Amino acid sequence: MVWAPIELYYTPSSPHCRAVLMCLKALGLDVELIKLDMYQKYEHKKPWFIKMNPQHTVPTINDSGYILWESRAIMCYLVNKYNNDDLELQSLYPKDPESRGNIDKLLFFDIGSLYKSIVDYFHPMLMTGEGSDEKKANALKTALDYLDGFLSQQTFVVGDSLTIADLSILSSITQLEALDFKITGYKHLSRWLQKLKEDLPYFDECNKEGIDMFRSWARSKQGTNGNSENLLRHKKPIRCKTYD
């Protein structure tokens, strides 16, 4: 059976779009990339896109007329639908309730704790030039501590093989890198990041352009808002627990 390629509406600098793109590649699926200019042309606010996704967010997919958004829900859908009963593909999101429970837990940890703490901490500094907020810095540090703790026990964020939870969290962690936030103090997290960058054949193809774009944008904001000092102060993790 020939499948029409899945349409992915995206913007390269969005970490969530990068995660979905990696998932499509991990499954070996054909994709038609439709880049939206969200910053100058506001293409996501055009009626045709709002009709498709009233929340006008990216990523959004169109799989032969079936429309879905929310990056993590998209990744679950893609593996559920296209694992072809192939064990290696299934292992991205295994079917047994316990593994699934652990993966879903990490996906919700990413949206609600890790990625949220990145946005809460950096967004005000980048957008309005506010100073660094210690409480928000600590929330980010706490999320990274947990993550480092999970990774001290196993190769990947859930168990010893790659899952969609790794892809989701990888996109958040590389967003931190794009913000020049160093995670080298987190030993296990650094080891995991290095491994994924080296092992995933699609890493550069899915991430490099977006990370570079976001980094240039963030650096230009630091310049205009004159708060580079605040960001620099957190180039090194403030203090982190170590897990040995």
Next chain:
Amino acid sequence: MPVELYGMSASAPCRIVAMTLEVLEVPYEYKTIDLMAGDQMKPEYLKINPQHNIPTLVDGDFAMNESRAIATYLANAYGKDSKLYPVDPKVRAVVDQRLYFDMGVFYKAIGDIIYPKMFEGKDPESGAKDKLKEVLGWVNDMIKKSGYAAGTDSLTLADLAFIASFSTLVETGSFDVSGFAELNAWFEKVKGEIKNYEKANGAGATAMGQWYKSKL
């Protein structure tokens, strides 16, 4: 051995799990973790959940946190072929989409209205009310389609997550929701479809509302 749910009835995420257990008719033991008393920092709790948040589920030797992930686990483990979490990839994906939407958008927008008052004695940030109004509009439109949150013809986990959030907002009285007709009709209907609704969600939502009002 019944599964154990560690939590607090006022907490909306804990109520998602309690309702899921009720609807799936899984016997459970509720163990109260009083956050105000610091129960979550006790060594025995940190052992099952180092992140020391609530809820936590313990099922034999398997323990996990994150309410919406617990709900999907329970449906996967105990609700085989249940309509609560449909197995068709396209339908399930819409339920998943609603669960992430609940966490990142819906419950967040409600939290942004009620938490500043409850925990910091401050007014919500400017723009928070407009945001919630937009979000409630989306939720109303999602429900309009079939009378259920994920566009299905019966109750799913998406309804349970939304009802935990929405009932909290209603009980605080912090926002006028009367303009969202489909949403209000859905709320009244779905309450009646959840076994032991008052115990699993109603009473806790009321307690949360009273707590909010006591801070005004």
